[in-house]
Amino acid sequence: MLCAIYKSKKKEGMYLYVAKRDYFDEVPETLKMAFGTPNFVMLFNLLGEKKLVRAENQEVLKHIQEQGFYLQMPPKQESLFEQFKAEQKAKQTKNKTALKVR
Structure with a gap:
């Protein structure tokens, strides 16, 4: 079955799949x-061998x-802040480990 895939101009990464x-x-x-106004991306064969990247064909x-x-x-x-905190924590752990080895 072919479906038509559209991307949203309003929301990055949002896609709409319809039958025709x-x-x-x-x-x-x-x-x-x-x-928002759908922006046509492509037709895709859901029953073909190719897999969708972020969704299951059968779903x-x-x-x-x-x-x-x-x-x-x-x-x-x-969030960028959460990512920053995780990176800082990883650096601290790495530094503590390096100090113990010496």
């Missing part, structure tokens, strides 16, 4: 508003068949 190109009748109005297919679309949300990003 330019067919959004099954997509709720609230989602259409939140998604996408099931959602399209049951509700008419599949929404792929952007991956969660760790």
